[in-house]
Amino acid sequence: MEKNKTGKYLKYAIGEIVLVVIGILIALQINTWNQNKQDSKQEKQILSQLIKEYESNLQQINEKIYLRNETLNSCFKLLEYRKSxxxxxxxxxxxxxLFRISIRPTFDPELSVSNELINSGKLYILQNEELRNYISAYSSFLSELSEEEQVILELTENRLIPFLIENYQVGRMMMVLLDDKELRAKITMGKIKDYETMKNLVESADFTKMLxxxxxxxxxxxxxxxTSYTNEQSAGVRDKTKNIIDLIKVEIAK
Known part of the structure; x- marks a missing residue:
């Protein structure tokens, strides 16, 4: 101060501060760039996992709708038989x-990737806000469908099947699953095994009393x-699943 160098040192100090701030800003920018790059890479990995998850769900929901349509067709046919x-x-x-009306198809979605994103708080990695909203709400879409499936399950297991056991010989009808490869492929999991028919080992039953x-x-x-109402609910879930798949494909294509 005695040599009037205060201004010089003040300018020097300000310059040092500016350099430090610039250095911090550059470091933050680099860190942000690296984080964005890492998030982008992680997002691509997550999107590839999600597309497999929801395409699997779409395939399953279509199979459940198919099986319920088989049930409906058989119900109408058996009603016709009553008048024949x-x-x-x-x-x-x-x-x-009879075998087709005893099927109780339920939709069991694969949601491991979606649930991990939601539970871990990493859903933000997905840049598309609409996709994030669909994924976070997907489970709630399934609640009403699950309730309707449960109604069919209880009707079939608690009332229909006991009725068939009491009024018909159900052993032979259960052999249908072994003979119908297409139907078995949609019901069973894993590789389909060939079976020799065993229905001839079971005597035919008189169905007149039952009908x-x-x-x-x-x-x-x-x-x-x-079943009709449940399939309507399934169609709604199918549409939402397709929407999610379409959004994922758009993000993958970017």
Missing amino acids: DFKEIQVDSVDNH QHPDFEDYLLQLISY
Whole structure:
């Protein structure tokens, strides 16, 4: 201060501060750039996992809709049989339709990747806000469908199947699964194994008592009602699944 050098040192100090600030800003920018690069790489990996997850879900939901349509067709056919000449009805046909109405298809989605993103708080890595919203809300889309599936499950297991056991010989109808490869492929998991038919080992049963029973008609009509509504719910889930897949494909293509 005695030599009037205060201004010089003040300028020097300000210059040092400016250099430090610039250095910090550059470091932050580099760190942000590296983080964005890392997030972008991670996002691509996550998107590739998500597309597999939701394409698998789409395939499964389509198979469940197919199986329920099989159930509906069999319900209507059995209602027709009630008004037909029983002598013209083949027991194999009755068994085929009975087996199809006893199927209880349920949608069990694969959500491991989605749940990991949500639970870990990493959903932000996905840049597309619409995609984030769809994924976070997807589980809630399934709640009503699950409830309707449970209604069918309870009707079939608690009322329909006990009725069939009491009024029909169900062993032969269960052999349908072994003979129908296409149906078995949509019901069973894993590799399909070939079986020799075993229905000839089980004697044919008289279906007239069952078809004429008034409770059977009630079960069929209830099943038609529940299954139709459940398929409507499934169609809604299918549309949402397709939307997610389309959004993922857009992000992958960028």
